[in-house]
Amino acid sequence: MESYAQLVPLMILIPAIGAFINFFWGAKLGEAWSSRIAITASALTFVVALLLFSYLNYSHGQAAIVDPPFFDSWIRIGDSVEIPWQMRVDTLSVTMMLFVSLVGTLIHIYARGYMHGDPRFSRFFAYINMFLAFMFILVAGNNFLMMFVGWEGVGLCSFLLIGFWFDKPHGVGWQNSNAAKKAMIVNRIGDFGMLMGIFLIFWTFGTLDYFRPGEIANVHFLEETIHELEEAEHAAEETAAGGAEAEHGLTSWPPPFTNNDHIPTERLGVFGQAERMLAEGAQVSFGSISLPIETVIVLITLFLLLGATGKSAQIPLFVWLPDAMAGPTPVSALIHAATMVTAGVYMMVRSNVLYANADLTSFIVTIIGVSTAIVAGFIAIGQWDIKRVLAYSTISQLGFMVAAVGVGAFGAAIFHMVTHAFFKALLFLGSGSVIHGVEHGHHHAAHHGNGGDHHDEGHDEEFDPQDMRNMGGLRRNMPITYWTYLIGTLALAGIIPFAGFWSKDEILADSWLAGVFGNTVLQQFSGYIALGVLLAAAGFTAFYMWRQMEMVFYGEPRTEAARHASESVPSMTIPLIVLAIFSIFIGFVNTPKAFLGLSNIFGEGELIHFLEWSLVHVHPYAPQGGVFNPVIAIPALAIGLGGIFLARSIYGNGKALTANRRDPLAVNPSTGVIWSLANARLYWDEFYFRVFENPFNRAGAFLADQLDWSFWHDYVHDSILVRGFNALGTFLSQPVDLGLIDGAVNGIGRLTRWASGRLRRVQTGYVRMYAITVLIGVVFVIVIILLPMIQAG
Amino acid sequence: MVQTDAYVMLSMVLFILGAMGVLLRRNAILVFMSVELMLNAANLALVAFARQWGSSDGHLFVFFVITVAAAEVAVGLALIVAIFRTKRSINIDELNQLEG
Numbered sequence: 011m012e013s014y015a016q017l018v019p020l021m022i023l024i025p026a027i028g029a030f031i032n033f034f035w036g037a038k039l040g041e042a043w044s045s046r047i048a049i050t051a052s053a054l055t056f057v058v059a060l061l062l063f064s065y066l067n068y069s070h071g072q073a074a075i076v077d078p079p080f081f082d083s084w085i086r087i088g089d090s091v092e093i094p095w096q097m098r099v100d101t102l103s104v105t106m107m108l109f110v111s112l113v114g115t116l117i118h119i120y121a122r123g124y125m126h127g128d129p130r131f132s133r134f135f136a137y138i139n140m141f142l143a144f145m146f147i148l149v150a151g152n153n154f155l156m157m158f159v160g161w162e163g164v165g166l167c168s169f170l171l172i173g174f175w176f177d178k179p180h181g182v183g184w185q186n187s188n189a190a191k192k193a194m195i196v197n198r199i200g201d202f203g204m205l206m207g208i209f210l211i212f213w214t215f216g217t218l219d220y221f222r223p224g225e226i227a228n229v230h231f232l233e234e235t236i237h238e239l240e241e242a243e244h245a246a247e248e249t250a251a252g253g254a255e256a257e258h259g260l261t262s263w264p265p266p267f268t269n270n271d272h273i274p275t276e277r278l279g280v281f282g283q284a285e286r287m288l289a290e291g292a293q294v295s296f297g298s299i300s301l302p303i304e305t306v307i308v309l310i311t312l313f314l315l316l317g318a319t320g321k322s323a324q325i326p327l328f329v330w331l332p333d334a335m336a337g338p339t340p341v342s343a344l345i346h347a348a349t350m351v352t353a354g355v356y357m358m359v360r361s362n363v364l365y366a367n368a369d370l371t372s373f374i375v376t377i378i379g380v381s382t383a384i385v386a387g388f389i390a391i392g393q394w395d396i397k398r399v400l401a402y403s404t405i406s407q408l409g410f411m412v413a414a415v416g417v418g419a420f421g422a423a424i425f426h427m428v429t430h431a432f433f434k435a436l437l438f439l440g441s442g443s444v445i446h447g448v449e450h451g452h453h454h455a456a457h458h459g460n461g462g463d464h465h466d467e468g469h470d471e472e473f474d475p476q477d478m479r480n481m482g483g484l485r486r487n488m489p490i491t492y493w494t495y496l497i498g499t500l501a502l503a504g505i506i507p508f509a510g511f512w513s514k515d516e517i518l519a520d521s522w523l524a525g526v527f528g529n530t531v532l533q534q535f536s537g538y539i540a541l542g543v544l545l546a547a548a549g550f551t552a553f554y555m556w557r558q559m560e561m562v563f564y565g566e567p568r569t570e571a572a573r574h575a576s577e578s579v580p581s582m583t584i585p586l587i588v589l590a591i592f593s594i595f596i597g598f599v600n601t602p603k604a605f606l607g608l609s610n611i612f613g614e615g616e617l618i619h620f621l622e623w624s625l626v627h628v629h630p631y632a633p634q635g636g637v638f639n640p641v642i643a644i645p646a647l648a649i650g651l652g653g654i655f656l657a658r659s660i661y662g663n664g665k666a667l668t669a670n671r672r673d674p675l676a677v678n679p680s681t682g683v684i685w686s687l688a689n690a691r692l693y694w695d696e697f698y699f700r701v702f703e704n705p706f707n708r709a710g711a712f713l714a715d716q717l718d719w720s721f722w723h724d725y726v727h728d729s730i731l732v733r734g735f736n737a738l739g740t741f742l743s744q745p746v747d748l749g750l751i752d753g754a755v756n757g758i759g760r761l762t763r764w765a766s767g768r769l770r771r772v773q774t775g776y777v778r779m780y781a782i783t784v785l786i787g788v789v790f791v792i793v794i795i796l797l798p799m800i801q802a803g
Numbered sequence: 804m805v806q807t808d809a810y811v812m813l814s815m816v817l818f819i820l821g822a823m824g825v826l827l828r829r830n831a832i833l834v835f836m837s838v839e840l841m842l843n844a845a846n847l848a849l850v851a852f853a854r855q856w857g858s859s860d861g862h863l864f865v866f867f868v869i870t871v872a873a874a875e876v877a878v879g880l881a882l883i884v885a886i887f888r889t890k891r892s893i894n895i896d897e898l899n900q901l902e903g
Contacts (some may be wrong), residue, residue: 397846773902774899775901777896778826778895
C-alpha cells in the first residue's frame with residue numbers, strides 16, 4: 011500500500027510504450043491489435059490512477075513526491091539550480107489523473123469504432139496514447155518545468171491530431187492543416203506568457219518545485235483534520251467500551267511535523283516561499299530596481315494567465331478551438347473538451363497560493379472568464395455546425411472555470427472541470443455518432459435512393475454531414491445517441507440532479523460568497539460580476555443546447571441523409587452509455603452540505619475536502635463555503651429551465667428552420683442583426699486578421715522583398731559588392747598583373763635574347779679571328795703584369 | 804762571346820714572324836709550321852738565358868717543350884687529315900661552321 015505512490019512513473023511509461031509500438035509496428039499489427047494495445051495502455055493508466063487514489067486514502071491525503079528511476083536529476087547547475095524530474099502524487103494531481111484516464115479510456119474505445127477504415131488508424135492511436143503520456147507528465151510533475159514539458163507536448167499532440175486528415179481532397183486537407191497551424195501558433199503566444207511566468211518564478215523563488223519533500227501543502231487543513239480525528243477518537247473511546255484501534259494504516263500518522271516552520275525558506279517550494287515572503291513583506295531585486303513581493307506575484311500571475319488563455323481558450327486566444335473541430339471527433343472530445351484545455355485551469359488552481367494573493371490579477375481573471383463565458387455562449391447560438399456549437403460551449407464552460415479561479419473558488423473550478431469532462435466528452439462523442447449516422451444515411455440515400463446516380467465525389471463535397479440544417483428527427487433512428495445526448499444536454503444546462511447542476515451551482519454560490527464577504531472592494535465587485543454574468547451565460551448555455559436538440563433530434567428529418575441515418579456500432583454507443591451514467595451521478599462527489607439528506611448518502615463536499623489537502627484556498631471565505639444556497643441555486647435552475655423552454659418555443663414543433671433553411675432568429679426582425687453577428691462569430695477572426703495578421707504579413711513581405719531582396723541583395727550586393735569586387739579584380743589582373751609583372755618577366759626574357767643575339771656574333775667560327783683575339787688578350791695580360799715595372803722604370 | 808741580347812732579339816723576331824704566320828696564313832699546315840716557329844723561338848730564348856746564368860733549368864725546360872710540340876704536331880696533323888677527308892680542303896677560312 012505504501013509504495014503504490016511509486017507507480018506514478020507508469021502513468022507516463024505505459025502510454026508512451028503504447029505509442030511507440032503503434033508508431034513503428036502499427037501498420038503491421040492491423041486495426042484490431044493496434045486498437046487493443048492502445049485501449050489496454052489507457053485502461054492500465056486508469057488502474058494505476060485508482061491505485062494512487064487508494065494510496066492517498068491510506069496516507070490520509072498526505073502527498074508523495076516520487077523520483078522516477080533512471081532519471082537521476084534533470085537540470086542541476088552547481089548548487090543554485092536544481093530542477094529534478096520529479097513527480098507529485100497528491101490529491102489534485104490524482105483527481106486530474108483519474109478523470110483524464112477514465113474519460114481517455116472511454117474515448118479510446120469509441121475511437122476504435124469511429125476511426126474504422128481510416129488508412130492511418132494505428133497512427134491515430136499512437137498519437138492519442140502519446141497525448142495521454144504528455145498529459146500525465148503535465149499533471150504529475152512536481153515543478154513548473156515538468157508542467158511546461160507536458161504543456162508543450164499536449165500542444166504538439168493537439169497539432170498532430172487536429173491536422174490528422176491533412177490529406178483530404180478538395181482543399182479540405184488544407185483547411186485541416188491550417189487549423190492545426192493556427193492552434194499551434196496561438197498556443198505559442200500563450201506559451202510566451204507561461205515561460206515569462208516561469209522565469210519570474212525562478213528569479214523570485216530560486217526554484218520551480220511546487221513543494222519540496224517533507225513540506226506540507228495545506229498546514230491549516232492538516233492541523234484541523236488531526237484535531238477532528240483526535241476528537242473523534244476521544245468520542246469513540248467514551249461511547250464504545252473497547253478502545254478503537256487507530257484505523258490509520260500509515261505508521262507515521264500523524265506525521266512528524268504538522269507545519270513547515272522547521273524548514274528554512276530556501277528549502278521550501280514556490281508556494282511555501284511565497285507565503286513566507288508575503289508575510290515578511292520581502293522585496294525582490296531585479297538588478298537596478300527592486301519590487302515588493304506583491305507586485306512580483308501580480309506579474310507572475312498575469313504572465314501565467316496569458317499562458318492559460320492560450321491553452322484553455324479564453325479571450326483573447328480562444329480562436330483556435332472552433333477551428334480545431336477539423337480534427338476527428340474523438341480528438342475533439344479528448345483534447346478539446348475534457349483534458350488539454352483544462353491544463354490552463356489546472357495550472358492556475360495549482361498556483362492558488364499565488365492567485366489568492368494577487369488581487370488585481372484575480373480581478374482580471376474573473377473579467378476574462380466571465381466575458382469569455384458570455385461571448386462564447388452568444389456565438390454558439392448562431393452556429394450551424396454541430397461541433398462548432400459544442401466548441402463554443404467548451405470555451406464558455408472554461409470561462410466558468412476561469413471565473414471560478416478568479417473569485418477564489420479553486421475547488422469549485424476543479425469540480426466543474428471534472429463534471430464538464432464527462433458530459434462534454436459525452437456530447438462530443440454523441441455528435442460524432444450523429445455525424446457518422448448522417449454520413450451513412452447519405453451514402454445509403456445516394457447509392458440506393460435515387461437509382462444510383464454515381465457522381466459521389468461532387469455530391470460529397472457539397473453535403474456537409476456536420477451541418478445541423480441537414481439533420482432532424484434523429485431520435486427515432488438513433489435512440490441510444492438521442493438519450494445519452496439528452497442526458498449530456500441536461501447536465502450541461504445545469505438541471506438537477508445531473509452533474510452540471512452541482513458544479514455550476516458551486517461556482518455561483520462561491521461567487522456570491524466572494525461578493526458578500528470579500529475583503530476588498532475589488533473582490534466583492536468581481537464576485538458580483540461573476541455571479542451576474544455567469545447566470546446569463548448559463549441561460550445562454552441552456553438555450554443553445556436545446557436549440558441543438560431541437561434541430562438535430564426532434565422534428566422531422568430535413569434531408570434524405572437524416573431519414574436514412576442509422577445507429578452507430580456498439581464500440582461507439584457503449585462509451586456513450588457509460589459517460590451518460592457518469593454525467594448523472596458524478597455530481598454527487600461533491601454534494602453540498604444541508605441538501606435534503608443527500609449528504610448522508612454521498613458525504614458532504616467530498617471532492618473539495620479531498621482537494622483541500624493540496625490546495626490552500628478551496629473556497630473563498632471558507633466557513634460558509636460548500637453549503638447549499640437555495641437563493642442562488644433556484645434562480646439558476648429557473649434560468650436553465652427558462653432557456654430550455656424559450657428554445658423549445660422558438661425551435662420546437664418543427665420550427666427548427668424556416669422554409670428557406672434559415673434560423674427563426676435570423677428571420678425575426680428584432681433579433682435578426684444580433685443573430686447574424688453570432689453566426690459570423692462576432693467577426694473575431696476577421697478582426698485579428700485585420701489588426702494583427704495582415705499588418706504583420708505586410709511588414710514581413712516588405713522586409714523580405716524590399717529591404718532584403720531589392721536593397722540588400724540587388725543594390726548593396728550586386729552594385730556595390732559584386733561590381734566593386736569585379737573592378738578590383740579587373741584592375742589587379744590587367745594593368746598590374748599583365749602589365750607590370752608580365753612585363754617585367756617578359757622584359758627579362760627579351761633582354762636576354764637581345765643580349766645573346768648581340769653576343770653570339772662573337773662566335774664567328776672564323777679561326778683567325780679567334781687567334782687574333784687570343785693574341786690581343788695575351789698582350790693585354792702581359793702589359794698589366796708588367797705595368798708596375800714599366801711605371802717604375 | 805755573343806751577347807745574350809742578340810739571341811733574345813733573334814728569338815723575338817722569330818716569335819713575331821711565327822705569330823704573323825699564324826694570323827695571316829690560310830693553309831692549316833703553314834699555320835702549324837708557324838706555331839712550331841713560335842715554340843722554337845721560345846726554346847731559343849730559354850737556351851740563351853740558360854747559357855747566361857749557367858744553369859741547366861732552361862735546357863731541361865726546352866726538352867719538355869720539344870716533346871710537347873711533337874705530340875701536339877701529331878695530334879694536329881691527325882686532325883687536319885680528318886678534316887681534309889671531309890672537306891677536301893685545308894683552308895682555315897672555310898672552317899667556320901661552329902659559329903653562333
